Amino acid sequence: MQKKYTYKYGKGKVNFTIDASLITDELYIKEYPVLPNPAEAVREAIHNPIGAKPLREIVKPGETVVFIVNDTTRVANSHIFMPILLDELNCAGIPDQDMWIVFALGTHRQMTEEEMIGEVGSSVAQRVKMYNSDCRDEGQFRYFGTTSYGTPVYFNNKVVAADHIICTGSVVHHFFAGFGGGRKAMLPGVAHYETVRKNHSLMLDANAVIGKLDGNPIYHDQVEGTEMCRPSFMINVVLNEKKEFLRVFAGDYIEAHLECCKFVNDVYGVPVEREADLVIASCGGYPKDINVYQLQKTMDNAWCAVREGGVVIILGECAEGSGSVTYEKTMQKYTTPEQVEAAVRADFQIGAHKAYAVTRLMKKAHFILVSSMPPELARLLLFTPARDMEEAMEIAVNKLGSPQPRIILMPMGSITVPLVHK
CATH class of the missing domain: 3.40.50.11440 (LarA, N-terminal domain)
Structure with a gap:
């Protein structure tokens, strides 16, 4: 049965539909009463x-x-x-x-x-x-x-x-x-x-x-x-x-x-029984997805929930692009996670460190980014760009080679930390 989801994106929202039978977990922070005053x-x-x-x-x-x-x-x-x-x-x-x-x-x-x-x-x-x-x-x-x-x-x-x-x-x-x-x-x-x-x-x-x-x-x-x-x-x-x-x-x-x-x-810690083939994560909207610099926190959390060789779809508007000129210049010079790590170890610089923080995660999983960034910038940063969730899902399914991947949803991606049961 198809189910509709609405996740935060920038100062707005994104709607998408997924077969509910494929969802193994939808991760939320623990329900805790808010302070009345x-x-x-x-x-x-x-x-x-x-x-x-x-x-x-x-x-x-x-x-x-x-x-x-x-x-x-x-x-x-x-x-x-x-x-x-x-x-x-x-x-x-x-x-x-x-x-x-x-x-x-x-x-x-x-x-x-x-x-x-x-x-x-x-x-x-x-x-x-x-x-x-x-x-x-x-x-x-x-x-x-x-x-x-x-x-x-x-x-x-x-x-x-x-x-x-x-x-x-x-x-x-x-x-x-x-x-x-x-x-x-x-x-x-x-x-x-x-x-x-x-x-x-x-x-x-x-x-x-x-x-x-x-x-x-x-x-x-x-x-x-x-x-x-x-x-x-x-x-x-x-x-x-x-x-x-x-x-x-x-x-x-x-x-x-x-x-x-x-x-x-x-x-914020959320127990997870098993890593997923596909993780779909929203940063939680502005300002958590104002740029890739901030979006990376959601990447790290989603990374905890995805299996080796899996796929992660990140919903992050990135209205301010990468968030760092140094980060972009680093990615213009180096085209693989391994090259980035070697360069950062040789000469650690702020901005370049974000290139390492982002690309090291890409050694485990393939990251698809739904954002407002120009596709060429997303590719420079080693993301696969997608115009919308429909295109992102199509890319993910093709990458996984399966029309029925096990999916974990993370609507609060920047603050939810998956604790995978080992």
Whole structure:
């Protein structure tokens, strides 16, 4: 029997029909009740933090505070908790003029004024100054030392100038750093390019994998670097696919984050009995599919659910294309996953690392991409482009050589982590 499915795509949706008898699993994150009053949950978290004193007891009148806030590529609902944090600090004797925001861009593009306002809300934007962190502008950064992994640590001057640093953000699994959130607001969030480049080069280590912190060199290096300019407080949120609040964690940026990660693993990890011939995954729409840079997270999750030699269809609009000029230039020079890996190992660069992250997955399965990108760009990146789901299914069936493949559906591909039973 044919069944209709509707998955998110960019700021819209895509409809497609599949024989329901072929579907072995449709993976969703665990059903978990949403917080009825997120604002109250935020207040509760900052008044009863994990591993730290309440925020009001940490700061003193006359001191300054900087907030590190997510950019447009990571949804945290910052507009909900930022007004509460400002009000809380006002009560502690810190006026608005002694607080400011730096957006954790890492190596991403600069945000526009409109985007900044969109992230924190117009009321917050009117109260405090907001800044981008431009990783390639050396004049914006101060050197703190070198980690035991060889990473030179530079943080943004606007961040280190404050008496107190408050890290904010959301937490999901991360394909090589284990989990997002926590220390990542600092490194890579507001770090210099060379700091990020050296840290991310550790992704070539076999322990730099999704869902792993203990023993993961990326994580340990990030923490070691962040300890050189230790944040005073952290607030991390966990959202569901609808961007609704599930939990709020606040306190010490290490301890509270670890508790948050345990919760994330329980919510987003989905048991799977057997790998599929074909996986169909939506990134979950904008901004998760704004470019291939972000879409790759969905690829990693889908990769966990597909068998060796199988096929993955990714639904991702990619309105901003690849998301990296360096990534594209790398793919213009190298035409196979093996060539890309050899090049990245010889000279690790941000952007080129994304070429490695994407193409290494293609050693296991064939990736078909339904997007708005020009077909020639998709092919350059070693995807098979498809205009729509109908064409994608036709390509997949031909590639598999079977009209009845076992199919796993992943409507929340960017946040759903398949845990295949071995």
